[in-house]
Amino acid sequence: MSAVPEPCLLLSFEDARHLVEHHAATQHPRGKELVELLDGAAAGAGQVLAEPVFADRNFPPFPRAMRDGYAVRASDLSQLPVTLEVVGEVKAGAAKRDIPVLQASQAASIMTGAPAPPGADAVVMVEYTTRQGDRVQITKAVAAGDNIVPAGSEAKRGERLLSPGLRLDYRAVAVAASAGKSRLLVYRKPQVAILATGDEVVDIDVPPRATQIRNSNSYSLAAQVQAAGGEPLLLSIAPDKPARLRELIAYGLEADLLLLAGGVSMGRYDLVEQILEEFRAEFFFTSVRIQPGKPAVFGRVPSGAGAPAREQVESTSAHTYFFGLPGNPVSTMVTFELFARPVIEALAGVAPRKLVLLNASLKSEIKTKTGLKRFLPAILSGEFEHAEVELAAWQGSGDVAAMVRANCYIVIPPDREQIAAGERVPVLLM
Numbered sequence: 012m013s014a015v016p017e018p019c020l021l022l023s024f025e026d027a028r029h030l031v032e033h034h035a036a037t038q039h040p041r042g043k044e045l046v047e048l049l050d051g052a053a054a055g056a057g058q059v060l061a062e063p064v065f066a067d068r069n070f071p072p073f074p075r076a077m078r079d080g081y082a083v084r085a086s087d088l089s090q091l092p093v094t095l096e097v098v099g100e101v102k103a104g105a106a107k108r109d110i111p112v113l114q115a116s117q118a119a120s121i122m123t124g125a126p127a128p129p130g131a132d133a134v135v136m137v138e139y140t141t142r143q144g145d146r147v148q149i150t151k152a153v154a155a156g157d158n159i160v161p162a163g164s165e166a167k168r169g170e171r172l173l174s175p176g177l178r179l180d181y182r183a184v185a186v187a188a189s190a191g192k193s194r195l196l197v198y199r200k201p202q203v204a205i206l207a208t209g210d211e212v213v214d215i216d217v218p219p220r221a222t223q224i225r226n227s228n229s230y231s232l233a234a235q236v237q238a239a240g241g242e243p244l245l246l247s248i249a250p251d252k253p254a255r256l257r258e259l260i261a262y263g264l265e266a267d268l269l270l271l272a273g274g275v276s277m278g279r280y281d282l283v284e285q286i287l288e289e290f291r292a293e294f295f296f297t298s299v300r301i302q303p304g305k306p307a308v309f310g311r312v313p314s315g316a317g318a319p320a321r322e323q324v325e326s327t328s329a330h331t332y333f334f335g336l337p338g339n340p341v342s343t344m345v346t347f348e349l350f351a352r353p354v355i356e357a358l359a360g361v362a363p364r365k366l367v368l369l370n371a372s373l374k375s376e377i378k379t380k381t382g383l384k385r386f387l388p389a390i391l392s393g394e395f396e397h398a399e400v401e402l403a404a405w406q407g408s409g410d411v412a413a414m415v416r417a418n419c420y421i422v423i424p425p426d427r428e429q430i431a432a433g434e435r436v437p438v439l440l441m
């Protein structure tokens with residue numbers, strides 16, 4: 012068995028993240044499928060559009076009234092008040108033959124969403140009008156174009172409305188529905204194998220002995236994988252023994268991505284990196300200057316290396332990537348979000364995006380040690396423009412109970428020992 016990779020590849024957070032983004036950019040989804048509009052956008056499904064959607068007509072298809080009132084010619088309103096002849100009423104959905112053509116000094120009663128009549132160039136809101144029989148008095152001027160959305164001004168027929176790589180949500184669904192697309196081509200979800208390791212870890216339906224720990228990581232990771240657009244595949248728990256660990260890693264490497272949890276620290280039974288080396292793994296980092304999550308590992312093995320004895324599965328990629336995430340549950344969660352998520356999104360077909368932190372005002376002073384970039388569970392509160400944040404009470408990286416009290420991380424740069432109350436601090440939402 013070979014030793015832990017040399018040299019120890021310790022990176023800054025930013026370098027590690029950039030490296031992951033670089034490799035993610037080389038990854039592609041594994042296929043496409045047709046789904047019903049709502050199935051593709053169902054909460055939690057988060058499927059990713061694999062085809063462009065074009066406007067099949069002008070948006071809007073006709074000059075559309077934005078207000079209830081009177082369609083007029085703006086030039087008729089130069090002297091106020093003015094009285095115009097009402098020559099008809101235009102309802103939303105009115106047939107073309109029922110729409111009057113407006114001549115000088117004429118107006119047509121019109122409703123929001125109705126087509127503006129030919130000859131009209133503006134709509135006066137009903138609030139500025141008084142109707143008497145077939146006449147209407149108008150007390151407010153309008154400019155040409157007021158309260159009418161010109162045909163094709165939102166999008167021209169044939170224009171691209173949605174691009175591949177967009178995750179389907181309520182906005183995309185509205186656009187697809189407007190263009191008459193009841194089914195959409197989406198990318199197949201990548202399969203992400205999840206392997207929890209540790210002699211002390213037992214599955215959740217087994218009564219744990221006093222010193223055993225229930226496997227929460229496989230489940231939290233599975234939920235995170237789903238949220239990122241992947242299909243989780245939970246493997247059996249691997250003990251800290253080479254033979255079985257090797258077997259399960261081989262199996263996991265047949266998926267589109269392998270996530271390991273635990274067994275990547277410096278302990279005597281942290282075997283994950285050694286076993287991965289046997290699969291000719293290339294390591295991009297084996298440690299990152301962050302807390303929690305310092306022992307995080309990222310690398311890849313040549314395709315097929317995971318299944319030497321098995322039937323070779325058809326592979327669309329030369330490598331299978333893996334992450335070795337530290338086993339402390341909070342570390343597992345944080346390092347997934349910071350590093351594994353972009354790779355899963357790339358495999359799911361999502362257009363790449365950068366990690367962006369927001370700012371909030373710190374409620375109470377933070378004292379910490381320098382050297383690591385910290386992502387500390389925190390509580391964002393306040394209201395409207397006044398976002399405030401404070402650290403959540405927690406007992407360190409094993410404290411999953413603290414994570415549900417938190418709703419974000421405060422991000423502390425590695426060179427800060429003390430941050431005063433009132434200072435604006437970067438925040439990463441959960």
Ligand code: AMP
Pocket residue numbers: 207208209211212224225226227228229272273274275276278336337338339340409
């Ligand atoms: P490791 O990264 O293997 O050194 O594990 C670090 C800590 O996380 C230990 O206290 C483990 O008991 C705990 N741990 C490891 N794997 C899991 C898991 N799957 N679920 C919950 N806790 C875990």
Ligand code: MG
Pocket residue numbers: 208209210273274338
């Ligand atoms: Mg362990």
